Amino acid sequence: MENGTGAELNPQSRSGGFPAGQVFLSGVAGLTLAAFINSSALLTDAERLPDSRSRSLSVAIWTPIEAAASTLRLTWPRTVGDSLLGRSGDEGHITLRREHIEAVSEPQSEEWLVLSVEEEQGPELHLDQGATDTSESIWDPGNPFTIWVLGDSMVQFFGETFVMMAEKSPSVSATAEPKLASGLSRPDYFDWPARISEVMTTYDPDAVILMFGGNDAQNIRADDGRWLDRFSEQWEEEYRRRIALVMDLAASEPERIVLWVGQPPMRGVGFDLRMNQLNDLYRAEADERQGVHYLDLRSLFTDESGNYARYLLDSSGQLVDVRLTDGVHLSHWGGEWLSEFLLKEIKKSPEVEELWNE
Numbered sequence: 001m002e003n004g005t006g007a008e009l010n011p012q013s014r015s016g017g018f019p020a021g022q023v024f025l026s027g028v029a030g031l032t033l034a035a036f037i038n039s040s041a042l043l044t045d046a047e048r049l050p051d052s053r054s055r056s057l058s059v060a061i062w063t064p065i066e067a068a069a070s071t072l073r074l075t076w077p078r079t080v081g082d083s084l085l086g087r088s089g090d091e092g093h094i095t096l097r098r099e100h101i102e103a104v105s106e107p108q109s110e111e112w113l114v115l116s117v118e119e120e121q122g123p124e125l126h127l128d129q130g131a132t133d134t135s136e137s138i139w140d141p142g143n144p145f146t147i148w149v150l151g152d153s154m155v156q157f158f159g160e161t162f163v164m165m166a167e168k169s170p171s172v173s174a175t176a177e178p179k180l181a182s183g184l185s186r187p188d189y190f191d192w193p194a195r196i197s198e199v200m201t202t203y204d205p206d207a208v209i210l211m212f213g214g215n216d217a218q219n220i221r222a223d224d225g226r227w228l229d230r231f232s233e234q235w236e237e238e239y240r241r242r243i244a245l246v247m248d249l250a251a252s253e254p255e256r257i258v259l260w261v262g263q264p265p266m267r268g269v270g271f272d273l274r275m276n277q278l279n280d281l282y283r284a285e286a287d288e289r290q291g292v293h294y295l296d297l298r299s300l301f302t303d304e305s306g307n308y309a310r311y312l313l314d315s316s317g318q319l320v321d322v323r324l325t326d327g328v329h330l331s332h333w334g335g336e337w338l339s340e341f342l343l344k345e346i347k348k349s350p351e352v353e354e355l356w357n358e
Contacts, residue, residue, distance in 0.1 A: 158335030267327025
């Protein structure tokens with residue numbers, strides 16, 4: 001077609017279409033946003049997969065994505081949609097309770113109350129470090145008190161927070177080393193005994209915090225090649241042997257503080273039961289060793305009825321979300337809560353407490 005001057009018009013100039021590159025980028029952006037919005041459901045689906053390499057990989061991929069989405073509050077469209085469709089009823093009720101309590105000075109229903117950490121704590125654990133003269137500390141900025149935090153993906157969600165809080169003392173140096181989808185059941189994926197032995201030998205930390213179990217409720221392969229069904233008698237014997245090995249490596253120095261952190265309560269009933277079974281094994285092995293102290297987190301992350309709670313009251317009476325929407329991992333606030341608890345345990349050694357009083 002020609003215009004009035006005889007020049008031919010470009011047919012594409014009137015097509016009204018979009019460049020292919022723009023369409024492609026828009027599609028990628030849309031898919032990325034959809035992944036963030038649905039990350040909680042996708043992580044939950046990954047957690048429900050049978051124990052396998054595929055499950056480990058899926059959990060490793062979706063855990064940090066869900067954490068980022070939750071922090072940026074990108075999951076609310078999915079939450080609202082599920083609520084309107086009648087899905088995820090428990091999460092919807094929890095959110096409503098939080099808003100209701102924040103809107104009034106006092107809760108209108110006693111069943112909405114959740115006890116604070118101080119009210120839930122049981123008898124204190126006393127670390128016996130022997131009589132020490134605290135007038136002169138053996139640690140200073142040039143020779144700091146060193147803490148290592150080692151474990152699975154649970155450590156990822158409080159480790160860096162713990163490091164930041166611990167290093168408020170200039171005489172403390174802390175390191176967090178999480179390994180996603182790892183544990184004691186799959187040394188073929190990641191050999192924790194070897195790594196812990198390396199850390200103890202190379203860095204000789206003054207305190208060690210260990211947390212495992214989230215990926216360990218699965219069949220394991222014995223040294224002779226046999227596969228052992230999870231929680232069978234032979235499985236329990238082999239798994240306890242692995243726990244004992246890790247504890248003995250960590251407690252190889254008598255003066256070292258070793259804290260073994262149990263798994264917190266989980267939202268899923270079946271998963272929570274399995275974590276309780278593992279916690280019983282951790283506690284039993286720790287009880288056989290004077291240098292290892294087992295820390296039970298159930299009273300720290302449950303409501304007044306002893307049930308899983310996503311929201312809890314902090315020391316100032318504010319309701320905060322302490323768990324992620326996956327019902328497994330800790331939120332930022334939950335990580336702070338646990339970090340304070342761990343530091344409190346470490347400070348029970350008088351000469352160590354002085355480090356934060358400088």
